[in-house]
Amino acid sequence: MSQDTQVSFEAVGDSESGDGGVEHGALLSRLCEAIFEEDGDQLASVKDDVIEVAGAEVLIDAVAVSANFYMMTRIADSTGTPLDAGTVEPSAEIRELVGVNTFTSRREAQV
Amino acid sequence: MAAYSTELPIRADLDEAHAEIAARWATTGSWWSGVERLAIVEEVRRARDSAELAPWEAPSQIEGLVSSDHVLPEAAVDAIWRITSHPGTLTAEWHASILGSGIHPEAYVELVAVVAQANAVDRFADALNLDRVELPTPSASEPPKISETPLQVTSHWVPTAKIKGPNVLKALSAVPFENESLSLLSSAQYVRFGDLLSDLVSDQNSLSRMQVEVIAARTSKLNECFY
Numbered sequence: 001m002s003q004d005t006q007v008s009f010e011a012v013g014d015s016e017s018g019d020g021g022v023e024h025g026a027l028l029s030r031l032c033e034a035i036f037e038e039d040g041d042q043l044a045s046v047k048d049d050v051i052e053v054a055g056a057e058v059l060i061d062a063v064a065v066s067a068n069f070y071m072m073t074r075i076a077d078s079t080g081t082p083l084d085a086g087t088v089e090p091s092a093e094i095r096e097l098v099g100v101n102t103f104t105s106r107r108e109a110q111v
Numbered sequence: 112m113a114a115y116s117t118e119l120p121i122r123a124d125l126d127e128a129h130a131e132i133a134a135r136w137a138t139t140g141s142w143w144s145g146v147e148r149l150a151i152v153e154e155v156r157r158a159r160d161s162a163e164l165a166p167w168e169a170p171s172q173i174e175g176l177v178s179s180d181h182v183l184p185e186a187a188v189d190a191i192w193r194i195t196s197h198p199g200t201l202t203a204e205w206h207a208s209i210l211g212s213g214i215h216p217e218a219y220v221e222l223v224a225v226v227a228q229a230n231a232v233d234r235f236a237d238a239l240n241l242d243r244v245e246l247p248t249p250s251a252s253e254p255p256k257i258s259e260t261p262l263q264v265t266s267h268w269v270p271t272a273k274i275k276g277p278n279v280l281k282a283l284s285a286v287p288f289e290n291e292s293l294s295l296l297s298s299a300q301y302v303r304f305g306d307l308l309s310d311l312v313s314d315q316n317s318l319s320r321m322q323v324e325v326i327a328a329r330t331s332k333l334n335e336c337f338y
Contacts, residue, residue: 022321032329035238043238056120057317063238064125065318065326068300071231072279072327073336075293077198078223079282080206080268081338 128299145249186212199335224289
């Protein structure tokens with residue numbers, strides 16, 4: 001994949017908004033939602049879809065990445081980790097687009 | 112020894128990382144013993160498997176949830192459940208209340224690390240309908256309970272060491288052993304730390320870096336993590 005690839009933030013916002021230029025973006029977003037919801041039927045259905053269109057290796061690696069961010073978010077939120085200097089301004093538009101400014105953790109962040 | 116017994120094609124490095132993390136949980140830490148560290152993991156599992164409490168409900172205040180002879184202090188159990196179930200609701204005031212209950216600031220950092228790792232490892236297993244990793248026999252030695260490195264409270268709620276890198280990688284720097292565990296797990300499940308900013312064409316696994324970042328960002332948003 002070249003670094004010229006055009007991507008957008010649809011798949012980050014929710015799984016209904018498209019792939020955002022990322023292969024299987026919406027499906028992977030749907031997988032994240034099913035893992036978060038912990039609904040067995042919903043998760044089983046999405047996992048079948050991922051295996052069918054992308055394969056079992058992709059399913060496992062995708063679950064691993066998602067699970068990793070149950071760790072990273074807990075570390076950041078439990079330690080009062082502030083945004084990094086130099087990222088506050090450049091990320092302002094993205095934060096608005098993705099819709100994270102209403103989170104409780106936003107109020108606690110030293111922005 | 113493999114962490115998982117399954118026909119699913121789990122990468123060997125990922126399986127080995129989870130087995131290694133379980134072994135590290137059972138090791139004597141800087142502030143908690145091996146027995147206590149495994150009790151932390153078991154509390155994460157109890158918090159996940161029980162009916163979810165509201166953010167303002169502490170398990171220690173609910174009759175029958177925390178036994179009087181529990182190996183961990185009540186404040187530690189309360190923190191484990193809250194971090195596991197409602198990380199997006201944590202505040203500086205809440206953190207201060209946990210320390211005010213007698214948890215040492217660096218012991219808190221070690222607890223956060225183990226809780227966070229257990230959430231990652233168990234959620235991987237649960238999502239794939241695998242048995243959760245087996246917990247090893249704990250080390251018998253006592254933790255030294257001394258700071259390993261000069262620390263200051265500057266940018267985070269918790270004390271941190273002077274190290275280079277993104278703020279989230281500084282968060283556990285008060286307990287270097289846990290930063291090593293974070294690197295071990297994150298390198299197997301996400302991206303090798305050395306490649307975080309440079310590698311956009313990783314062949315580490317079956318996903319493109321763009322797919323990895325969509326999953327990372329979507330999961331972080333679902334967890335209402337501003338960082």
